[in-house]
Amino acid sequence: MRIALSLLLSFSSQYNVLTSPLVEDLHKDGKRLTPQRLKVLNLFENIGSGNHLSAEEVHEKLVKSSSKVSLATIYRTLRLLVKIGLLHELELSEGGHRYELLSNETPDHHHLICIRCGRTEEFESDEVLRAGKIAAKINGFKLIESSLNVRAICPKCI
Amino acid sequence: MRIALSLLLSFSSQYNVLTSPLVEDLHKDGKRLTPQRLKVLNLFENIGSGNHLSAEEVHEKLVKSSSKVSLATIYRTLRLLVKIGLLHELELSEGGHRYELLSNETPDHHHLICIRCGRTEEFESDEVLRAGKIAAKINGFKLIESSLNVRAICPKCI
DNA sequence: CAACAAACTCAAAGCTATTCTCAATAATAA
DNA sequence: TTATTATTGAGAATAGCTTTGAGTTTGTTG
Numbered sequence: 001m002r003i004a005l006s007l008l009l010s011f012s013s014q015y016n017v018l019t020s021p022l023v024e025d026l027h028k029d030g031k032r033l034t035p036q037r038l039k040v041l042n043l044f045e046n047i048g049s050g051n052h053l054s055a056e057e058v059h060e061k062l063v064k065s066s067s068k069v070s071l072a073t074i075y076r077t078l079r080l081l082v083k084i085g086l087l088h089e090l091e092l093s094e095g096g097h098r099y100e101l102l103s104n105e106t107p108d109h110h111h112l113i114c115i116r117c118g119r120t121e122e123f124e125s126d127e128v129l130r131a132g133k134i135a136a137k138i139n140g141f142k143l144i145e146s147s148l149n150v151r152a153i154c155p156k157c158i
Numbered sequence: 159m160r161i162a163l164s165l166l167l168s169f170s171s172q173y174n175v176l177t178s179p180l181v182e183d184l185h186k187d188g189k190r191l192t193p194q195r196l197k198v199l200n201l202f203e204n205i206g207s208g209n210h211l212s213a214e215e216v217h218e219k220l221v222k223s224s225s226k227v228s229l230a231t232i233y234r235t236l237r238l239l240v241k242i243g244l245l246h247e248l249e250l251s252e253g254g255h256r257y258e259l260l261s262n263e264t265p266d267h268h269h270l271i272c273i274r275c276g277r278t279e280e281f282e283s284d285e286v287l288r289a290g291k292i293a294a295k296i297n298g299f300k301l302i303e304s305s306l307n308v309r310a311i312c313p314k315c316i
Numbered sequence: 317c318a319a320c321a322a323a324c325t326c327a328a329a330g331c332t333a334t335t336c337t338c339a340a341t342a343a344t345a346a
Numbered sequence: 347t348t349a350t351t352a353t354t355g356a357g358a359a360t361a362g363c364t365t366t367g368a369g370t371t372t373g374t375t376g
Contacts, residue, residue, distance in 0.1 A: 032343050032352055055333080070355045075334060096333065112293050123293040127285040132308040135270050135281040141310035144273065148306045150290040152299035190322060190373050213363080228325050233364060254363065 025084045036069045040077045044087065049101040052090060052111070052120045058099070090147070110147055114154035183242045194227045198235045202245065207259040210248060210269075210278045216257070248305070268305055272312035 022041060023033050039062055044053070053061070055074050062069045069077075078099055081087040088102040090111065098120070108129055112121040125148065132146025180199065181191050197220055205211070211219070213236055217229045227235075236257050239245040246260040248269065256278070266287055270279040283306065290304025 027344085030344095030352075034343070034353065036354070068355090070357095072335075072356075073354060076353085110289070110293070112290075112297055112299055114299065121293075121297050121299075123289075123296070125289040125293075128289050128306060131268070131281075131283040131286050132306060135268070135279075135283075135308055136310045138281070139270055139279050140313040141270055141272065141279075141308075144309045144311065146306060146308040148286060148290060148304060150293055150299075150304040151302045152294045153302065155298045185374085188322080188374095192323060192373070194324070226325095230326080230365075231324060234323085 022084065022086065031080075036073050037077050037080070039067045039069055040074060041081060041086065044099070044101045049103050050122055052098040052100045054096050054098050056096075110150070112150045112152055114152060114157055119154045119156075180242065180244065189238075194231050195235050195238070197225050197227055198232060199239060199244065202257070202259045208280055210256040210258045210280075212254050212256050214254075266303075266305075268308070270308045270310055272315055273309050277312050277314075 022037070025031075026033055026037075040058060043058060043061055044051075047053070055071065055078055058078070059069070059071050059074050062074075078087065078089075082089045082099070086102060087099045090098045090100065109122045109124045110128060112123060114120070128148045129146060133143060135141075136143040136146075180195075183189075184191050184195075198216060201216060201219055202209075202211070213229065213232050216236070217227070217232050220227050220232075236245065236247075240247045240257070244260060245257045248256045248258065267280045267282045268286060270281060272278070286306045287304060291301060293299075294301040294304075
């Protein structure tokens with residue numbers, strides 16, 4: 001078991017940019033780097049940024065790749081990774097949160113969501129960001145985040 | 159009781175544009191115009207379009223104005239009014255649906271939502287609509303609705 | 317006005333996403 | 347290596363919103 005983890009670690013540090021900041025951030029807080037946390041993070045790195053998974057989907061995917069991680073742990077891990085700043089949490093309208101890799105290169109973006117299958121595409125738009133900023137200012141609100149959710153039906157589901 | 163309803167009806171038809179189409183739509187389907195349905199619709203007309211209530215809020219307001227309508231009925235009525243096309247259903251992110259009067263004069267609009275108290279302001283933006291339309295087209299999606307939800311904190315809650 | 321299905325109320329039950337519990341396990345620091 | 351203590355797994359519990367059921371009331375139509 002010890003050997004397996006070492007392998008996992010060295011593998012990760014070769015291929016995953018996020019592993020070492022993760023380790024540091026965790027240890028700073030007396031937290032631990034566990035195989036489960038790595039598995040979740042690796043999953044997001046493998047599917048790449050621009051993909052959005054719910055806790056349930058993360059769970060499914062890990063189970064399918066014969067990496068069983070309990071759902072409770074996934075919820076805990078997702079929260080942790082969001083706090084650390086490695087994942088970004090979206091709140092889509094059709095119930096439930098989704099998560100995506102937060103990389104520095106990814107600017108603020110919006111989502112095109114298929115209401116049938118949940119497929120999500122993202123796009124950027126300065127105009128949209130500007131509109132949100134202006135609306136908040138006019139009403140005296142303190143802006144947190146503005147996201148355009150375009151509800152639509154994707155080609156496969158039409 | 160019969161008298162009360164007649165009064166309500168004639169009152170409604172003088173002041174509420176929506177009552178007669180409501181009656182027709184209902185009867186067409188063998189459905190009935192009940193005082194409860196009128197009360198819900200009147201509430202939305204009184205607060206005017208541009209206000210968004212959850213089922214729970216509709217319930218509260220009716221109870222306060224000493225018009226007790228059960229919560230179950232409110233849920234059923236809201237669904238009905240949406241189906242008929244008199245109300246528009248929003249799905250905001252922080253859980254739960256909200257409803258607003260759908261009038262022909264109200265163009266597509268977006269929402270500025272206080273994440274603390276739920277206060278919601280609306281605004282319009284052609285740029286935003288255009289951005290949604292373009293995104294859907296590029297990805298081959300069939301557009302249903304695009305709404306910009308600006309999550310923010312309102313002056314009272316800061 | 318009477319008959320009858322629709323709709324109402326109240327309360328209980330359902331969802332569904334998330335959190336909690338706690339014994340068992342395992343990552344870390346010394 | 348060992349002690350310490352964070353973390354895990356599994357399922358039960360929660361929370362909030364929503365729906366359903368049973369029994370009663372009430373629009374509506376002829």
